[in-house]
Amino acid sequence: MSRPRRWWLALLVVLLFALMLTGWLSRLPTDLPRAVTMVARPARIAPDYTGCTLPPNIAPLNFVVQEPGTQYRVHLCAEGDNGFIVSSRDANIQMSAELWRGLLERNRGNRVYWRVLVRDEHRQWREFQTIENRIAREDADAYVSYRRLTPVHTLFANMGTFQRELSSFAESPILVSAVGLSRRCVNCHTFSANNPDCTLLHMRGTDGVAMLVARNGQVAKVDTRSATNPFPASYSTWHPNGRVIAFSLNDMDQFFHSAGTTRGVFDFHSDLALFLTESGQMVTTPAISDPDWLETFPSWSPDGKNLYFCRARRTWPALRKKERIVPADYRQVRYDIVRIAYDEKTGAWGKLETVLAARDTGWSVTEPRVSPDGRFLLVTMAEYGSFPVFLDSSDLYLMDLRTGKYWPLPINSPLSDSWHSWSSNSRWIVFASKRDNGLFGRLYLAHVDEAGQVAKPVLLPQHDPRYYDACLDNFNAPEFMVKPVSVSQREFLQAIYSTEAQSVVMDKQSCSVDSSGKAEQ
């Protein structure tokens, strides 16, 4: 070996050694300091993971300790379980997924304790009051899908529907607006009984307006508009049998306030209809498509025997798109929750039945979702209208369908709480809330016990605990899923760009119609 090469080699060895030495010296001890000063308050942490009930299958709840210090140590443990210690030179506490999962798994139904220790600039350790959380016995569904979009108003350049594995931080797109040659609005998504084998997405844009109906890996593009029905499908719900989709046909507009919350949505006209996936037919009945009433937000009961939806009386005349303006009394438009029986085998409809009336609650009641065990009805109540996500007044209410009693969830915030979904075991709900800042929706998971008691919710965790601090996306329309969507984005795109859209025509004769259309109180 020549002399210069030898020198280079020696230099490389020295550098490697220096690197290893630096790594060894900078490693942090993983034991707890002995001499500590106790602080008589819990440490401030963000996100606020204190006093929450956690799903046993949730990803590590990484957080930031908002206490000044030069070193941080957090001991996560439970009764009879020494857990593990996280050491950090900065305030970001990021946990090992494996150790975290082990701790949660071993302590289902128990409490977990977080001892937070901070070393100050005088090298003194302070230990704060222990933070306590509870681990639920029941898992939440393994996946959650949601929409991510900036606080858009009328344009949609960057939005999408994503799915996230709850036990990790892995997020993948189901369909985003900015792929392919054009951009599109990707709206509400729904699954049959939390199972994404039956998936439905809506899209609007230059590629057309359609429902993307995915069943057992096959995607069909369905356009529900026709000469008699110019409005596209909006909010949908799969029948638990996976063969029928109920959806609303909305003629809605976004409008803008000059003071307070900027955005608002007004439904000028809406009806409900069913799409029978096997025959390709679209059917309806006057009870759910009465021109004098606005019917929207359909939701099947878990047994598929009842269709819940909300409706309000229309007090303004039908106007053409260019002529119409939001009526001056738009704040008086309040929706009831009603339900109608439906026999999927015969196609027969029952009578309308009011479940929760706006005149009783004083609020507009929307977004009905029945728990999969059929016990509870979770709704959003807001000051007016059918788009609670834009209203600070919107709160979640739970109704016991056995007793008819309803109550606001204790976890409601002064700001918007809406867009909720049940996990398939009825023990978890996920909802969108703007409680942190009033503008950006974030997803929260809350435990609901058999008696309908709801525990303090936990913010959907991210790997970087500061993620939400600089995230300009709204997270909304969350839906629990038992497994990931098997249809790829490419397959959805193929359907979007396919020239063969399945056009369906409203067939009012093909089903038995209960024409009374009157709600039974």
Added chain:
Amino acid sequence: MVRRCRFPVAGAVLGIVFLYLWYCLDPRLLYGADKVVLSSDHWIDFPVFLSGWDFLEQKLVLPGGLIEYLAAGALQYFYYSAAGPLILTTVIGAVWCGTARLWPMLRAPAGLIAQFVPIVALLVAFNRYTFHLASYFGLVAALLLVSSYVRLAHRRSIPMCLATFVVLSVPTCHAIGGAYLLAAGSCGLYEWSRRRRISLACLYFLSAVALPVVGRILVISRTTYIGPGMSWSYVAREAFATGWPAGCYLLFLLVMSVSRAARRHSPWIRSTWRRIDGTGRLRRSRLAVRSAVLLLLAVAAVLVSWDREARTLLKANDFARRGRWPELVDLLVSAPPAAYPPGLVYDINRALFETGQLGDRMFAFPQSPEFGLQISAEAMPQRSYHETLLQLGCANEAEHVIHESLEVIGLQPYLLSELATINLAKGQPGAARVFLNVLSRDIVWGEQARADLARLDRNEPLSSDEAVRHLRSVMLQQDVIAPSSEQLLLRLLRRNPANRMAFEYLMAHYLSTGQLQKVVEAIPQVRAFGYDRLPEHYAEAVLLYGQLAGRRVDLGGWTLTEASVSRFRTLVELTRGPDRDRSAIERVASGTYYTHYFLYSGQQR
């Protein structure tokens, strides 16, 4: 020339280039000029740049993403007046140096033309102000790659050369995207002309075209969708979108190589070329003369191509963004642009308002018949429009258009800052923090954003407190849906009767829409805003209204100047009779409200 003239001459030329860029072109004007319209089909697209791995990662997944990232970062430094010229001079210097080193390797003549043309071409491109810096970074990177290849492949066997090419090509192609065309093409030329390895050269030529396309297809298939609508031309356009300067350079290189072959076969062409290019053995004096002629031609080309109109528009935008309103008015008076893009109309009206001249001089500048505060696709991305709305107190309208802009043009720091201000004014510090956190990653705005966040943590007043306080004092408290411009301005005045801007803009709205009666009815309110005389356009509207309505107008104690009355009488004379002479009216009433009323408002009587 670099080789021949050595460092002093090269340094002097680059020094002159730097001074030209600094004093004449002034690339600093590009910072803060995002979406400023320079002509009907040209506007500034100033890229967003955020510090942090996630932003780099987003860029790195795309072919050409690395140079896009570097160029976006470099462009942020255009905020500092000398940094932009320095970066552009460095690009020119690097291309010059690369040319001087590369061409002899390719046995192409590196004479005066070969070295002058790329520099002049670069200056001409920079003179348009709409240049895409990443493309020029790509050109430099491509020259660097071909130099590296020639150095490494020198006297190596074909397999070694091929291996070297592959190792250099794959990462470079991904890093520089379309500019790879030049890199691989030049390597092919080297193998063809210098080593006579025709098959290897052909392989390189093929890769020059194919590799960027394949790279783009791979990325598209991974991140998006290749379907029926996605044609080859689309993919090729995407693949070479940033490569056109490199492509032009390659074309020039090919032309020069062909000309070399032609010279070898034709003594006449050879001698003529040498006379022009100075590559032959010429006497020093002749060489000097030819150099001077070429230099003069180059200077002429640069000066002729310099877009002075664009500079005026950018300068006006710069004055507006810095709040130098009197200078903005002076600039547009001394060098009026041929067209007034929408953003400039908002700026000039704001400048006139800030300098107390809106009621006197607004019709000396082009005005829209509808003095628009209404949201339109044209106005939406204009920063001047956002600022006007915010200054007036239309917080929600501003929030609406800024969010739309954010969706379409990305995380521009000024949009984030405006949204932080709005949310602070609306009492949503949590939302303001989110915007400030993103803003803190900006190179220029970041420091202030971090300071603001720290102050928010300590509950101290913010630096933007003045803007927040102002907005709070004028923003609407009572809700109204889809108001017209007039309703909005009237509500703003009701909210804060001391909102002079709302009053002047309301009057401007009445004037521009020809609502003379409303102008006259509002005259008594003028005194409440501290005017010491009736603004000229208001006086003109009063005279016009009196004439058209045929009655005296109660001026509430105001008196009209003799000049106003006399001009009006002349105008009345000119407009009498069936054959009104428009040019005469325009001559007499130039800069007055009459011109607008009769010629533009569509309410001629």
